[in-house]
Amino acid sequence: MPRKPRQHSQINIYHVVVKGINSQLLFEEHKDYLKYLEILEFHKENCNFNLFAYCLMSNHIHLLIQVNDTPLESIFKKINTAYAIWFNMKYHRSGPLQDGRYYSEPINSLDYLLSAMRYIHKNPFKANLEKNVGSKYPWSSYHSYIKEKDGLVDINLVLSELGSLDNFIKFHIYDSCCSFIDINNIKRRIPDDVAMEIIKQKCKVVHPTDVCKLSLSERRNAIFLLYENGISARQINRLTGIPRGIVDRILSNKL
Numbered sequence: 460m461p462r463k464p465r466q467h468s469q470i471n472i473y474h475v476v477v478k479g480i481n482s483q484l485l486f487e488e489h490k491d492y493l494k495y496l497e498i499l500e501f502h503k504e505n506c507n508f509n510l511f512a513y514c515l516m517s518n519h520i521h522l523l524i525q526v527n528d529t530p531l532e533s534i535f536k537k538i539n540t541a542y543a544i545w546f547n548m549k550y551h552r553s554g555p556l557q558d559g560r561y562y563s564e565p566i567n568s569l570d571y572l573l574s575a576m577r578y579i580h581k582n583p584f585k586a587n588l589e590k591n592v593g594s595k596y597p598w599s600s601y602h603s604y605i606k607e608k609d610g611l612v613d614i615n616l617v618l619s620e621l622g623s624l625d626n627f628i629k630f631h632i633y634d635s636c637c638s639f640i641d642i643n644n645i646k647r648r649i650p651d652d653v654a655m656e657i658i659k660q661k662c663k664v665v666h667p668t669d670v671c672k673l674s675l676s677e678r679r680n681a682i683f684l685l686y687e688n689g690i691s692a693r694q695i696n697r698l699t700g701i702p703r704g705i706v707d708r709i710l711s712n713k714l
Contacts, residue, residue, distance in 0.1 A: 466565045474521070474563065475522045476521055478558045479556065485515075485517065491596075494542070495515060496515075499522075499611065502541070507529060508526050511524070511576055512525050514598065515588070523579055539560070577633075579600075580599055581634075655667050658685060661688060662685070668698075
């Protein structure tokens with residue numbers, strides 16, 4: 460199945476999430492965070508993008524960037540590859556480090572940009588890594604704003620929109636009413652061959668299409684079970700032969 464096309468931002472600004480494969484830690488120690496920021500700074504200069512916010516968590520990364528000359532996909536191919544090679548050499552491991560390329564959502568207004576920036580900065584606070592936003596956690600761009608240090612992070616746009624550093628601090632007290640992509644709600648599509656094995660195992664059938672032969676109550680419970688195990692409604696329909704309308708109707712009564 461072809462990948463779903465990425466949504467394009469009208470102002471070329473994106474909230475990007477990079478996560479470790481199978482919840483793999485991206486950072487084991489202090490020097491790893493510093494190396495990632497070094498790679499980020501190098502490619503920021505070479506790929507000519509703006510960086511409005513970042514937060515490096517142990518197994519995922521949030522970035523708020525505006526692309527200019529270099530496409531988003533090219534930027535993260537360079538950054539992800541450079542960091543994965545360095546990390547694998549340091550820790551004597553092989554194979555992919557990141558879960559896929561990256562996840563992104565378009566930012567189409569300055570208001571949404573400010574909300575995304577606040578959401579990114581509040582990640583450590585919501586993970587109980589600090590008592591107040593910016594009070595302890597060192598690996599976020601919140602400190603660049605507090606120090607009014609315009610270098611790796613381009614702080615001028617945000618501060619000019621909020622009016623002052625004091626307003627910036629107060630802005631982080633509140634929660635956003637917007638929703639943003641997050642490591643906990645990113646769901647990757649399960650490959651069909653894996654999904655077929657899950658269907659056979661969970662439903663105790665010889666072939667996925669045998670689910671259609673179950674009683675109504677058994678089939679209903681099977682659909683719930685398969686969905687809870689990460690198989691999409693579209694895959695349930697396609698692999699078992701249960702009509703999509705029936706699958707959707709059953710799931711809509713559950714969700």
